[in-house]
Amino acid sequence: MRAVPHLFIMTSHPARGAGGSRGDMDRFIDAAMRPVADLVSAFIFYSFPLLGADVPLIVVWLVAGGVFFTVYLRFVNVRGFLHAIRVVSGRYKAPGDPGEVSQFQALTTAVSGTVGIGNVAGVAVAISIGGPGATFWLIVSGLLGMSTKFAECTLGVLYRRENPDGSVSGGPMYYLERGLAERRWPRLGKALGTFYAASMVIGCLGIGSMFQSNQATAIVVEVTGSALLADNAWLVGTLLAVLVGLVIVGGIRTIANTTVRLVPTMALLYVVSALVIIGINADRVPAAFVAIWNGAFAPEGVAGGIIGVIIIGFRRAVFSNEAGLGSAAIAHATARTPKPVSEGFVALLEPFIDTVVICTMTALVIITTIYDPALANGDVSGVELTTRAFASTLSWSPIPLAIATVLFAFSTMIAWAYYGLKAFTYLVGEGRMRDLGFKTFYCLTVIVGSSITLGALIDLSDALVFVVAIPNLLGLYFLAPVVKRELEGYRP
Numbered sequence: 001m002r003a004v005p006h007l008f009i010m011t012s013h014p015a016r017g018a019g020g021s022r023g024d025m026d027r028f029i030d031a032a033m034r035p036v037a038d039l040v041s042a043f044i045f046y047s048f049p050l051l052g053a054d055v056p057l058i059v060v061w062l063v064a065g066g067v068f069f070t071v072y073l074r075f076v077n078v079r080g081f082l083h084a085i086r087v088v089s090g091r092y093k094a095p096g097d098p099g100e101v102s103q104f105q106a107l108t109t110a111v112s113g114t115v116g117i118g119n120v121a122g123v124a125v126a127i128s129i130g131g132p133g134a135t136f137w138l139i140v141s142g143l144l145g146m147s148t149k150f151a152e153c154t155l156g157v158l159y160r161r162e163n164p165d166g167s168v169s170g171g172p173m174y175y176l177e178r179g180l181a182e183r184r185w186p187r188l189g190k191a192l193g194t195f196y197a198a199s200m201v202i203g204c205l206g207i208g209s210m211f212q213s214n215q216a217t218a219i220v221v222e223v224t225g226s227a228l229l230a231d232n233a234w235l236v237g238t239l240l241a242v243l244v245g246l247v248i249v250g251g252i253r254t255i256a257n258t259t260v261r262l263v264p265t266m267a268l269l270y271v272v273s274a275l276v277i278i279g280i281n282a283d284r285v286p287a288a289f290v291a292i293w294n295g296a297f298a299p300e301g302v303a304g305g306i307i308g309v310i311i312i313g314f315r316r317a318v319f320s321n322e323a324g325l326g327s328a329a330i331a332h333a334t335a336r337t338p339k340p341v342s343e344g345f346v347a348l349l350e351p352f353i354d355t356v357v358i359c360t361m362t363a364l365v366i367i368t369t370i371y372d373p374a375l376a377n378g379d380v381s382g383v384e385l386t387t388r389a390f391a392s393t394l395s396w397s398p399i400p401l402a403i404a405t406v407l408f409a410f411s412t413m414i415a416w417a418y419y420g421l422k423a424f425t426y427l428v429g430e431g432r433m434r435d436l437g438f439k440t441f442y443c444l445t446v447i448v449g450s451s452i453t454l455g456a457l458i459d460l461s462d463a464l465v466f467v468v469a470i471p472n473l474l475g476l477y478f479l480a481p482v483v484k485r486e487l488e489g490y491r492p
Helices: 020-044 057-072 079-089 102-113 117-130 134-157 174-182 186-224 227-231 233-248 254-280 282-297 303-322 327-332 340-347 349-367 373-377 382-392 400-430 432-451 456-469 469-488
Strands: 049-050 053-056
Touching: 049 174, 053 057, 053 303, 053 400, 057 233, 057 303, 057 469, 079 102, 079 340, 079 349, 102 254, 102 327, 102 340, 102 349, 102 400, 117 134, 117 186, 117 303, 117 382, 117 400, 134 174, 134 227, 134 282, 134 303, 134 327, 134 340, 174 186, 174 327, 174 400, 174 469, 186 227, 186 233, 186 400, 186 432, 186 469, 227 233, 227 282, 233 254, 233 382, 233 400, 233 432, 254 282, 254 349, 254 382, 282 349, 282 382, 303 340, 303 349, 327 340, 327 400, 340 349, 340 400, 340 469, 349 382, 400 432, 456 469
Parallel strands: none
Antiparallel strands: 049 053
């Protein structure tokens, strides 16, 4: 997922050899879309001042959801953690369970959509601005997000739709429509579901496709140093589009079969690389934890003081694990299980993996190597800062870091292709040609995203992805008694 709104994490590498006409067209499209993008972004990312800090309302909205469901469901994120591991290991599965993919495959598909370039770059930006203390609040927000994910994905399975061809469709648009209809608000549910789906279709093309392709291409160009690729970025984009197309053409089963191998591989590569760096600097780890704890409650040089560092940490976490956006429920709805709550338990592992583990690894690498309070006044990009941290200990470590980062981007592209497809078919109906048409168009945007920089389009899609948190959390609050009823009646 993208790390911070309105922030390109690496400098884009549009095709320099493409000629002035392409640059003029880019500028024309960007200028035409800019007023709309600015208007929507100003609404969804509106901030208000509080004790010297700018507090984004969307962050408050998302964190409040985590707090509510953590308390309302009696800390299911803590007491259900070990059971979640038992469920995802397959202990309770049975032949003939309804669904399309295993619960572990559903988890890896959802994780592939959340673990992205933001885990590498966004944490670095948060620490450079908020200091080590931002890491503490990032972890707290991740733990709270586990409860929101539990609620979303329980409802995702409960209200999913089985199609005539045996496939499954689910996600917020379905539980908003069906769940609210049960509560005698059919028109509200349909309106919220339609708004959610329309926003998700547009949003997935930006942060799910074009942004990831743009950043992956930039990383490949920088690591290889190839003038050919720098002048013809579309070559990298075409390769990515072909690979994405080969995976998504087979639907959720092919996507799940890919992510079940890809996600553990890329996560292991990144975590092991980070642990090696942390291990070499083991003598600095105790001081790092002290800095994280002290910086969380008594930050120095951070705008807004403790409120400022809390907001920075929370913002990084909610923009990373997507708890409250409902996107993961689209993937988890396909899990083979007759018990919706069991998938809710599986889903709560997702923010733990994304935020508590991977983001914390990035933070520790930076804090134990090159962190300097002066970074807050610098203009170093997120990926560059993380790369410097790795390279400061092992000169060759940026290579596995680059590989892991490109894999993060690729996995995000294939997961969000499925999210966008299910939102699209909710709007226009299921059908083979509609399915193929959306997938083809999605792959084309991968190529486009690698070659051009349309800041307005990215900003607009970014805002539309986060605006879905409004109808999604509204629906979750309305359906909270349903989630609690399912949880209290659950037996493994």
